Amino acid sequence: MRAIIYCRVSSDQTGKAKSVADQERECRAVCEREGWSAAEVLTDNDRGASRWSTKDRPAYRRLAEVLRPGDVLVLWEASRASRDLAAYVLLRDLCASRGVKWCVSGKLLDPNSGDDRFGSGLDALLAEREAEQIRERVLRGKRSAALEGRPNGRLPYGFRRRFDPNTGRTERWVHDPATAPIVMEIIERFLAGESLHAVARDLTAREVPPPNEGVPWKAQRIRTMISSPTYAGLRAQHGQITGKGTWDALVSEETHHRILGILADPARRTSAGPGVKHLLTGIATCGVCGSGMRFFGPKSLKSPTYLCAENSCVRRRAQLVDDYVELRMIALLEDHDIAPVDDAQNGILVAEIERQRQRLDHFIQQLADEQITDESFQKLEKAINAKISAAAAKIRRAASSPLTSRISGPNAAAHWAQLDIVDRRQAIREHLSVRILPSSVGTRQFSIDDIRLLPAERTVD
Incomplete structure (x- = not known):
């Protein structure tokens, strides 16, 4: 058989x-x-x-x-x-x-x-x-484990495990002296206005070991990493923060919400695109049909242009448009008055989040002791989590662009000259909406009146 x-x-x-x-x-x-x-x-x-x-x-x-x-x-x-x-x-x-x-x-x-x-x-x-x-x-x-704040899941970059000598199981997470400073460096450079692409390139050039062996440093991976509430000492389950963890935080909870606020800005892009070379490709829009403008520069064309990508409604010399937009950006940055982060107000909000978490812990204990019903607890939990979310959203909305903070002021022109193309594009996205209109003075002439610059829409939830 x-x-x-x-x-x-x-x-x-x-x-x-x-x-x-x-x-x-x-x-x-x-x-x-x-x-x-x-x-x-x-x-x-x-x-x-x-x-x-x-x-x-x-x-x-x-x-x-x-x-x-x-x-x-x-x-x-x-x-x-x-x-x-x-x-x-x-x-x-x-x-x-x-x-x-x-x-x-x-x-x-x-x-x-x-x-x-x-x-x-x-x-x-x-x-x-x-x-x-x-x-x-x-x-x-x-x-x-979630209620007690014990570690769960994959070990985050920047931490190592401390094992119970009797059982051999993970007792807690502690800072890894080799990788925790790298996490702190990344966060500090990001909050100082450096782009994640630049940070990734630098870490790669320095041969800093990445979180996963064989997987290179990439901006999107760094973005995901620094978004983790783990670094603020918070434990999450199914995408929801359940309370304080039993490990020591690398950053404050306020800093965590500042990072989320900056990353949530719709002006930010998670990717600069493959080999981005031109200032306004995908940023400027056609003043006729609203489509994006693409860079058009075949060898036969003496002066490359920005061209309406959808219907070829509008065409303008790329260098002249770039020069004008950059001059306006520098002038805007020189006059930009950055409101300082209100540390006192943020401190009040962080304290309110902690107070609400303590209330939730109190009701969890009451549920365990059968002093309240499961239905009552679910209503209380929903109301308390709504208050926590509202306070966290206020901290995120108060976060200012670190890039703008770094390059604004009297020396804006010098700072702008040192930026790479990725950061220049990012700054334009954060502040300007660029629309290119049909020529008002003839197709072979350039007029700044045909370039409409409006404040960029920046709404952070």
């Missing part, structure tokens, strides 16, 4: 399931004892089999292709095939229709036998129940 061996193990083992190598070894021993020929071994490693599992099981899917009439499917135990009753029924019916027998834990079963169908069905129910119990225990552990 031809035997097909299927082995599977998940990453969240309970200590009962053996490794796939051990399963295969025992299944082969059964085949040798019964005189079966092991035609193929199908293995899914680090794959769950419950209805909650999200990873695909390619080896399991191949069973439908591999199993032939008269074969025997060899499993170390029933739960290796499935912990989902619906999936068990599909596999059982497939084997029954092809006359394929099962060998589970060394016992031969016939899917067409009523008694064997009942026994294997009971095993499937027990396997599904065990999966549900494991999931509930994991979820309870996560909820408990």
Whole structure:
């Protein structure tokens, strides 16, 4: 008889399931004892089999292709095939229709036998129940960790684990002396107005080890990293901050909200685009149809232009438009009066956030002591989280552009000359809306009246 061996193990083992190598070894021993020929071994490693599992099981899917009439499917135990009753029924019916027998834990079963169908069905129910119990225990552990502020999930860059000497489990996260200063450097440079693209280039040039080996420093990755509430000592679950963590913060909560406020500015772009070379490409718009303007500069054209990308409604010499927009930007920056961040007001808002979190902790304890109902707690939790969100939004709205802060004032022209093309484009996005109108003096002449500059819309939620 031809035997097909299927082995599977998940990453969240309970200590009962053996490794796939051990399963295969025992299944082969059964085949040798019964005189079966092991035609193929199908293995899914680090794959769950419950209805909650999200990873695909390619080896399991191949069973439908591999199993032939008269074969025997060899499993170390029933739960290796499935912990989902619906999936068990599909596999059982497939084997029954092809006359394929099962060998589970060394016992031969016939899917067409009523008694064997009942026994294997009971095993499937027990396997599904065990999966549900494991999931509930994991979820309870996560909820408990969230309420207590204990670390959970992937270790953030800038931290290392401190292990409990008795259990060997993670006790807490502590600052990593090698990488925590890098995180602080990135945040300080960002708040000082340096672009994330420039920071990424510098870190790469200095060969600073990135968070993930083999994955280079990129502006978008840095943006995601510095947005994490972890660095402010806050614990989040499902994207929502659940309270203070048990680890020491690298930055204040106020700084965290300032970072989010700056990154949320719609004038900011997460990417400068591949090899950006021209000042106003994708920034300036056509004054006729509203489409973006693109740079048009073939070798046959003596003077490159900005051209309406959609309908070619408008065309203007690129260098003249760039020069005029830059002069206006420098004049705007020289006169720009930056309102200082109101540290006192931000301090009041941070204190209010902490007060509301303490209220939430109080009601959580009341819920645990059964002094309030779950329904009442949910209403209180919703109201308190709304107040926390409102205070955090006020801190974010108060955040001023770090780039503007760095280059504004009497020396704006000198600062502008030192900016690269990415930062110049960013500054223009933050302050100006550029529209290029049809010529009012003839197609071969340039007039600044045909370039309409308006304040950029900047609304931060």
